[in-house]
Amino acid sequence: MNHPIRVAIAALLCVGVAACAKKVKPTDKPTEPARSTHAEPAKGGKYTRDSLETDPCLRQRVVYFDFDKSEIKGEFQAQIACHAEYLRQFPDARVSLEGNADERGTREYNLGLGERRGNAVQSALVAAGAGSSQLNVVSYGEERPVCKEHGESCWSKNRRVEIVYTVK
Amino acid sequence: MRITTCLHWPATLLLALVAGAASAQGLTGDVPTIDIKDGKVSALPIIIVLFAAENAGLPPETDVADVVRMDLNRSGQFRALPKNDVVEFPSRGSEIKFPTWNLLKQAYITVGRVSDAGGGALRVEFELYDVARQERLFGLAITGQRSDLRSVAHQVADAIYEKILNVRGAFWTRVAYVTSTGVAPNLQYSLMVADSDGYNPQVVVRSREPLLSPAWSPDGKKLAYVSFERGDSAIYIQEIATGSRQLISNRKGINGAPAFSPDGSRLALTLSYVGNPEIFVMDLGSKALTRLTNHFAIDTEATWTPDGQSLIFTSDRSGKPQLYQVPATGGDAARVTFQGEYNARASISFDGNKIAMAQGSGNVYRIAVLDRSRGGGQVSSVSPGSVDESPSFAPNGSMLLYAATEGPKGVLYAVSADGRVRQRLVLADGDVREPAWGPFRQR
Numbered sequence: 147m148n149h150p151i152r153v154a155i156a157a158l159l160c161v162g163v164a165a166c167a168k169k170v171k172p173t174d175k176p177t178e179p180a181r182s183t184h185a186e187p188a189k190g191g192k193y194t195r196d197s198l199e200t201d202p203c204l205r206q207r208v209v210y211f212d213f214d215k216s217e218i219k220g221e222f223q224a225q226i227a228c229h230a231e232y233l234r235q236f237p238d239a240r241v242s243l244e245g246n247a248d249e250r251g252t253r254e255y256n257l258g259l260g261e262r263r264g265n266a267v268q269s270a271l272v273a274a275g276a277g278s279s280q281l282n283v284v285s286y287g288e289e290r291p292v293c294k295e296h297g298e299s300c301w302s303k304n305r306r307v308e309i310v311y312t313v314k
Numbered sequence: 315m316r317i318t319t320c321l322h323w324p325a326t327l328l329l330a331l332v333a334g335a336a337s338a339q340g341l342t343g344d345v346p347t348i349d350i351k352d353g354k355v356s357a358l359p360i361i362i363v364l365f366a367a368e369n370a371g372l373p374p375e376t377d378v379a380d381v382v383r384m385d386l387n388r389s390g391q392f393r394a395l396p397k398n399d400v401v402e403f404p405s406r407g408s409e410i411k412f413p414t415w416n417l418l419k420q421a422y423i424t425v426g427r428v429s430d431a432g433g434g435a436l437r438v439e440f441e442l443y444d445v446a447r448q449e450r451l452f453g454l455a456i457t458g459q460r461s462d463l464r465s466v467a468h469q470v471a472d473a474i475y476e477k478i479l480n481v482r483g484a485f486w487t488r489v490a491y492v493t494s495t496g497v498a499p500n501l502q503y504s505l506m507v508a509d510s511d512g513y514n515p516q517v518v519v520r521s522r523e524p525l526l527s528p529a530w531s532p533d534g535k536k537l538a539y540v541s542f543e544r545g546d547s548a549i550y551i552q553e554i555a556t557g558s559r560q561l562i563s564n565r566k567g568i569n570g571a572p573a574f575s576p577d578g579s580r581l582a583l584t585l586s587y588v589g590n591p592e593i594f595v596m597d598l599g600s601k602a603l604t605r606l607t608n609h610f611a612i613d614t615e616a617t618w619t620p621d622g623q624s625l626i627f628t629s630d631r632s633g634k635p636q637l638y639q640v641p642a643t644g645g646d647a648a649r650v651t652f653q654g655e656y657n658a659r660a661s662i663s664f665d666g667n668k669i670a671m672a673q674g675s676g677n678v679y680r681i682a683v684l685d686r687s688r689g690g691g692q693v694s695s696v697s698p699g700s701v702d703e704s705p706s707f708a709p710n711g712s713m714l715l716y717a718a719t720e721g722p723k724g725v726l727y728a729v730s731a732d733g734r735v736r737q738r739l740v741l742a743d744g745d746v747r748e749p750a751w752g753p754f755r756q757r
Contacts, residue, residue, distance in 0.1 A: 214634070249719075250679060252659040252672050252703050253526055253748065254571040254584065255628055255635055257547065258591040258612030261568055265590075284546050285568060289524035294722040296701055298677075 230274030248301035260285030366405035381467035390730025495744035512739035538572035663711035696733030
């Protein structure tokens with residue numbers, strides 16, 4: 147089990163470095179990026195651009211919250227850390243953090259609450275290595291529910307911040 | 315005890331209304347239902363006799379007496395004798411047989427007639443009598459276009475209301491609200507304006523992105539609102555009649571909760587470009603901003619006191635949302651609400667005595683009214699819950715509109731300020747929310 151995965155990761159790393167090098171040195175002559183791949187192994191980080199679709203951690207893009215709260219729960223720390231790592235690795239990547247609330251309470255207060263949750267995710271991503279200029283917080287309050295029943299099983303799905311990559 | 319009265323609309327009237335609706339949306343219910351929570355209290359018994367058509371050409375599509383009856387019932391102050399129980403049809407004071415109505419324990423009777431006033435206009439004349447005294451209280455004639463007979467009927471109801479209760483009627487007013495129709499991702503949001511009873515809906519703004527927080531200008535000609543059409547929130551002011559609009563604020567972060575000052579010269583709003591939501595006041599002439607709050611909490615949903623001297627807003631600076639009051643020039647905010655764990659989105663009655671709010675307790679959110687006129691600050695709830703919000707006082711303070719839910723859909727209710735009489739408004743299809751009761755209209 148272990149061996150093929152390690153090979154796969156190594157393969158991903160190579161692609162990742164190549165992709166990264168291209169961005170960092172856009173004026174290099176066509177022959178040089180290939181050489182730099184060999185010159186700078188592993189330094190580019192663990193992800194490639196494709197990791198957003200393939201990496202189990204990066205594919206998680208929703209952080210859920212308790213009622214009227216904006217603290218990020220422990221179970222979402224790993225998700226925050228891997229997105230922060232991706233953003234650190236790809237400084238041109240851009241993310242919109244879309245804050246949402248459940249239907250309880252008033253619409254304008256919930257706009258504030260959605261923004262507070264978005265800001266909490268933004269701060270956590272920055273603390274973990276993302277650049278603040280890569281992040282933009284938008285609050286939709288209770289206007290964009292994913293579920294419309296009146297009960298906790300539905301409300302808990304709506305109290306969320308969605309991590310949306312606007313530039314991958 | 316709860317009595318539910320169902321009033322049936324004639325099919326012809328319904329058809330006319332559906333055809334007259336501005337949008338392609340039909341009307342949800344043909345049966346407006348009035349809930350009267352407590353039958354024993356002293357709503358005034360009144361008879362509205364069918365208004366006779368005299369030389370009116372084609373019979374008018376609107377039954378004036380029906381509209382008046384519904385208006386008076388909805389206020390909670392009157393109990394109009396049901397149409398089917400009105401068995402005599404006098405159209406002039408001289409034709410009223412008072413003993414009949416006295417026997418039925420009726421306090422007041424209105425008789426009237428509709429006649430052709432030329433040029434497509436109709437003249438509605440009516441008289442109000444005190445049944446016990448057999449005394450004429452007043453008479454009035456109102457002329458209006460045939461197509462606008464519901465407006466005339468609302469003015470008749472206003473005149474009766476004012477004569478008997480000595481309080482200006484607010485039936486001839488308009489309400490704004492937001493609807494969403496369709497299924498995600500093809501939702502369509504509309505900012506609507508309708509008569510105070512929900513009839514004659516007109517689309518003011520359509521958008522594929524959320525619209526919220528409509529607020530009337532004091533002259534009733536403009537609406538301020540929040541639109542997400544740019545991806546993030548932005549505040550606009552739009553003239554209802556012409557559709558011309560102005561972008562007021564699209565700063566970074568939240569641009570929300572607009573509220574016109576009583577003189578219409580300033581707009582309170584919530585902006586978060588400073589880092590978190592704070593209350594600002596914009597001078598609409600110069601667009602200059604004055605910041606009223608400075609706190610890391612969420613400060614939002616400001617509304618002006620009627621004297622324009624201060625604003626009441628929602629803040630969770632104490633941990634949970636509560637209402638606070640701050641001078642319009644800025645300064646320290648004083649807490650207003652102390653009962654209930656969640657109090658937000660104030661609407662203030664015209665005399666400043668009553669503050670309606672969305673009050674949350676556990677998972678139940680009701681509309682509550684704080685009465686400050688008796689010093690102590692009595693709070694009573696006027697709606698049953700459980701997801702009620704957005705209270706909005708009528709300009710005479712006698713009634714409130716608020717948003718509730720039925721299954722996955724939002725609906726609007728009108729409730730008397732004492733919470734006794736409640737009616738779901740007949741509105742266009744879709745998810746309806748965020749009612750805002752407009753100001754008095756000028757004849």
